[in-house]
Amino acid sequence: MKPLRATLRSMNVPETSTSSNGFAIRAERVSRHYKMGEALIRAVDEISLQVGAGEFLALLGASGSGKSTLLNLMAGLDRPSSGAILALGRDLATMSSQDLATHRNRTIGIVFQSFQLLPRMTLEENVELPLRLAEMPRADRPARVREALERVGLAARTRHRPTELSGGEQQRAAIARALVNQPMILLADEPTGNLDTKTGEEIMSLIAQIHRPPSGPGRTIVMVTRERALAERYADRIVTLSDGAISREERLR
Amino acid sequence: MKIGDLTELAARNLREAVLRNSLTTLGISVGVASLVALLSLGVGLQQLVDRSVARAGLFDTVSVRSRQSSPFGQRGGGQRSPRDAADLVPPRPLDDAARKEIAALPNVVEVNPEIRFTAEARREPISQLVMVAGMASSSQSSGTLDGLNGHFFSSSDAEEAILQGDLAKRLVEAGQAPASLLGQEITLRFAQRQALPPPSQQAPTDAPNQAVGPDEEAMGFSIVPSEKKFLVVGVTPTSESGGQVGFNNAGMYLPLAVAEKLQVVQQGDLRDVARSTTAEGTRYAALSIRASSPTAVAQIESSVTHMGFAAFSLIDVTRNLRTFFAIFDMFLGIFGSLALAVASLGIINTLVMAILERRREIGVLKALGAADRDVRQLFFAEAGVMGLAGGLFGVLLGWAIGRAIQFATMIYLKRQGMNPPNIWSVPWWLVLGAIAFAVVVSLASGIYPASRAAQLDPVEALRYE
Numbered sequence: 001m002k003p004l005r006a007t008l009r010s011m012n013v014p015e016t017s018t019s020s021n022g023f024a025i026r027a028e029r030v031s032r033h034y035k036m037g038e039a040l041i042r043a044v045d046e047i048s049l050q051v052g053a054g055e056f057l058a059l060l061g062a063s064g065s066g067k068s069t070l071l072n073l074m075a076g077l078d079r080p081s082s083g084a085i086l087a088l089g090r091d092l093a094t095m096s097s098q099d100l101a102t103h104r105n106r107t108i109g110i111v112f113q114s115f116q117l118l119p120r121m122t123l124e125e126n127v128e129l130p131l132r133l134a135e136m137p138r139a140d141r142p143a144r145v146r147e148a149l150e151r152v153g154l155a156a157r158t159r160h161r162p163t164e165l166s167g168g169e170q171q172r173a174a175i176a177r178a179l180v181n182q183p184m185i186l187l188a189d190e191p192t193g194n195l196d197t198k199t200g201e202e203i204m205s206l207i208a209q210i211h212r213p214p215s216g217p218g219r220t221i222v223m224v225t226r227e228r229a230l231a232e233r234y235a236d237r238i239v240t241l242s243d244g245a246i247s248r249e250e251r252l253r
Numbered sequence: 254m255k256i257g258d259l260t261e262l263a264a265r266n267l268r269e270a271v272l273r274n275s276l277t278t279l280g281i282s283v284g285v286a287s288l289v290a291l292l293s294l295g296v297g298l299q300q301l302v303d304r305s306v307a308r309a310g311l312f313d314t315v316s317v318r319s320r321q322s323s324p325f326g327q328r329g330g331g332q333r334s335p336r337d338a339a340d341l342v343p344p345r346p347l348d349d350a351a352r353k354e355i356a357a358l359p360n361v362v363e364v365n366p367e368i369r370f371t372a373e374a375r376r377e378p379i380s381q382l383v384m385v386a387g388m389a390s391s392s393q394s395s396g397t398l399d400g401l402n403g404h405f406f407s408s409s410d411a412e413e414a415i416l417q418g419d420l421a422k423r424l425v426e427a428g429q430a431p432a433s434l435l436g437q438e439i440t441l442r443f444a445q446r447q448a449l450p451p452p453s454q455q456a457p458t459d460a461p462n463q464a465v466g467p468d469e470e471a472m473g474f475s476i477v478p479s480e481k482k483f484l485v486v487g488v489t490p491t492s493e494s495g496g497q498v499g500f501n502n503a504g505m506y507l508p509l510a511v512a513e514k515l516q517v518v519q520q521g522d523l524r525d526v527a528r529s530t531t532a533e534g535t536r537y538a539a540l541s542i543r544a545s546s547p548t549a550v551a552q553i554e555s556s557v558t559h560m561g562f563a564a565f566s567l568i569d570v571t572r573n574l575r576t577f578f579a580i581f582d583m584f585l586g587i588f589g590s591l592a593l594a595v596a597s598l599g600i601i602n603t604l605v606m607a608i609l610e611r612r613r614e615i616g617v618l619k620a621l622g623a624a625d626r627d628v629r630q631l632f633f634a635e636a637g638v639m640g641l642a643g644g645l646f647g648v649l650l651g652w653a654i655g656r657a658i659q660f661a662t663m664i665y666l667k668r669q670g671m672n673p674p675n676i677w678s679v680p681w682w683l684v685l686g687a688i689a690f691a692v693v694v695s696l697a698s699g700i701y702p703a704s705r706a707a708q709l710d711p712v713e714a715l716r717y718e
Contacts, residue, residue, distance in 0.1 A: 077620060077711045098624050105622020116617045116715065120269050132258045133622040177621070 023086070024185055024220035025051040025074050030083035032069050032244075043069040045244040046083065053184075056211045056221045058235035060228060066244035067224045068189055074222060075110055075187050076100040088184065105133050109178030113190040115170040117162040117177070123149065124158040127177045134181055148176040152206060168199035175206060186210060188223040192230065200230070208234050254627045263634035270607065277596075277603040278643045284593030285647025285691045289683060290654040291585040297659075297677040299578040312547035315554050315566045316367060317355065317540040320344035345561040347537045355542060358556050360549035365389045367539035368512040372443035374505060376424050376434070383420055385441065386503030387512030391543065403435045403487035406508045413508065414439060415487035420504035434485045441505075444518040445479035476518050483507065490672075593691065596643070597698040600636055604702030607635070608709075615706055616714025625707040632703035633696060640695025644688035651687070652679055 032044040044066045051057050059067040072078040073085050076092045084091045087107055092100065104110070109130075117126045124145050131141045149155050152172035162170050171191060178186060188207060192200030211234075212218045225231050231238050232252060240248040254262075267274045345351060356364045368387035373380050392398070393405045398415070406413045416424070416439075421431030424439070507515075542557070544550045550566045557564040608615070615628055623631075655677045663673040 072712050075620070077715075098626070101619070101622050101624035101627070104620060110620050112620075112715070116613070116620070118614055118617060120265070129618070130621045132254060132262075133618070133627065135255050135258075138257070181622075 022053055023050045024053045024055070024088060025049075025222065026086045027070070027073070028084045028086070030070075030073060030080045030085050032066075032073060032078060033081045042244045044073065044080070047241075047244070047246055049239060049246065051220060051222055053220055054211075054218050056208075056234060056236045057223070058231035058238045059222065059224045059241060060226070060231050060238050061241035061247075062226065065241040067241045069244075070241070071187055071189050071222060071224050074185075075108055076103045077110075101133075105130055106181055107183055108185045108187055109175075109181065109183040111171070111174050111178050111186065111188040111191045113193040115162070115167075115174045115194070117170055117173055119162050122159050122161055123154060123165070123173050123176075126162065126173060127180050130177060130181045144180055148180040149173070151179065152176045166199070167195050168202055171195060171199075171203050172206060175203070175210070179210065183219070185220045185222070188221065190224050190226065192225070192227070200227075204230055204234050254623070254630065259627075259630055259634045260638065262631055263638050266607070266611070266631075266635055267638055270603075270610075273603055273606070274639060277599045278639050278646070280596035280599040281593065281640060281643025281691055281695065282647035282650055284590070284596040284694075285644050285687050286650035286654055287592040288586065288589030288690070289648055289651025289679065289687050290658065291589040292582060292683055292687075293651065293655040293677050293679045294658065295578065295582040295585045296680060296683065297655075297675060299575075299582070300678050301674050301676055302574065302578075312567060313544045313550060315542040315544065315550055315557065315564050317347065317542060317557050318538070318563045318565075319347040319536075320561060320563045343561055347540060347562060351560070351562070352537065352540060354560065355540065355557060358553055360545040361553060362543045362545050363389065363391055365509055365541050365543075366513060366537045367541040368509065368517070369503060370443060370517040372441050372505075372517070374420065374424060375440045375442060376437070379424055379426070381420060381423050381504075383504040385443070385505045385507060385512070385517075387509035388415070388506040389509045398487070398489055400490040401487045402432045402490070403485075405487065407486070409508050409510045410514075411486075411508055412481070412483050412511060413486045414441075414483035415489065415506040416485060417504045418488060418490050421485075421488045431488050434488060437485050438482045439485055439505075440480055440482050442478065442480045443515065444476050446474040446516045446518050447477050448474050479515075481515065590690075593694055597694050600639060600695055600698035601702060603639075604632055604636060604699055605705070607632075608702055608706045612709065612714050612717040615709050616711045616717065619709070619711035620715060628709070629703040629707035632706050633699050636695045636699025636703070637692055640692040641688065643695070644691030647691060648679075648684050648687050655679060 027047050027049040029046045029048055030044060031042065031046050034041040034043060047066075047070060049070075059070060061067045069078065073080055073092070074087065076087070076095070080093050084093055086092070087103060090103075092103065095103065117123075118129070121129075124142075127145045127148050128141055131144060136144070146155065146158070149158055152175050154169060154172055154176065157165060157169065157173075162173065165173065171194075175191075186207070191207065192203050195203060207221060207223070210219055211221045223231070223235065228238075236251070236253045238248075238250045238252065239246055240250075352364050355361060366387070370385055372383060372385050374383045375381075388406075390406070390409055398405065401415070403415070405415070416431075416434060418431055421434050425431060425433055542553060544553050547568070550568050554564045554566050554568070618628060618631075659675065659677040662676055666673040
């Protein structure tokens, strides 16, 4: 794997890890429309939004409000129908498929509601996957995997398969996998949606620690959630979406 | 993704659906096995023919005749155009000078007169018509006499004979072994040429001298019956076969020098009535050239033709034979490949099923940074691993099937009282080729599933339940 500095340089990203305007992510009149039969679904409709470097943004909204679609656009999993979406200063809409894959591998980490661990692999193999895709030398991988799993408190479960873990543990493993390539941005799509309240609290504490660790640099976090209480407790800012558009924006910290 | 990681992930994925992937791999193995078994049979048969021809010393032999008396036609044995420059060279007598000139050609090991005649072999009370050939000492190592019972001629002028197995069987009484002829004498009755006195001593004839060609200007000869006894020193296990050159077309061999001294009337002598011993030296009905290797035969044949003689070798015949075997092998290969083609459908089916089952996994891989290329390569690697495993196992299976066919053939032929030949051969190129073919077919089968997997929309794939 290329060192982060080299990666940023190759992506024409300033080493401050933000765009020249100080934003980690910036959406400019971005839309994502689908055609369903004759109907045009405006999942995201001309949203403009900035996420500052090191900010914790919560995207709040009801089901079908467009928050997950917006997150997928930020992740480079999907391409906008119109508008621009910039991550660390680069427009994802104009990137090649290969560059988008590199963006997903090195610039961002993604955590899903349903964990999305590969059931046939052990935890350490799951966490190693992004390193394989980054073509990191085999010898350097175990230390990185161990470090990531220690950080989420799963150092003792490395040989277990996901099905042998609780939901909370699976989500922690998914967070370890998202962080193993040391991305600048963590995108979380309802990370507590499949967990009970207590476990959800544990996961949110972990995400908060990742956002502002006791030592070292923090990360930009964009989290999709339907739970206002969680958003209010942990996020710096809440953007509420409704019918594919921003209906409300609240700065909390 | 690096190739090591790709292979590791592919192998892991294949292990997960072990039954289905094993069956698919078995399908490839059966395809490769049928290919290997059929082609090994084709190659074995070709090698059997090659061995038989080579053992008879046919590949490195060129037969030369005077063009006027050539049974191969005016243009020799090759398939040259009538406008070939060689046709413009005037015919020459096949005499000592020509023999020396031919012997001086590059890659010519030796040049011997070709003596072959029909005679009656008699061992009271049995007599048989037999084709007799003169055999040079160098032929001892040519392979013609492989498995000889007895020994080769004790000297080049010994009045000894070696018999082909079939003739020996006909010359012994019922119940006796052919080898019982060893050490016994056989009387050979043949037509001998006796030179006529020089023309000056003959009464003038009405025939005008101007009408005769160069071969006819020599003296004539008369034909008288003659007999000679020969000691049987060897009996070969082979049987007599036809042909224009080589030794397998004779039933009895005599030392070449002895055969020459017999002054026997040979086939074609009536055309070459003037051939005889003259003051200018011996003229030959035919010469047999032995080349240093079969690859030199074509060049020698061409040189001899350009010298004004008719030349013939089995290169032309074997070229056709090789073409036949190439087509035969191609058909065997096509039939063998049919099973592999069916197996390739199995690969496509398995991989398409794998895409459906692993849709979500593909989505996760893409979310974690796998490019379309990585996903495509992963499915290719899985197809390749199945192809490689199927190829390796298929070669083993094909080898076993070939062995079984060979074994069954041997048993059958032995029961028929025949000497079982080796009709099966698995050369290294067939092993490597079959494995490579299996991998290529598997990769080709993986193109569609791999492209389909690579084009999966990650968002859709992640939603898939």
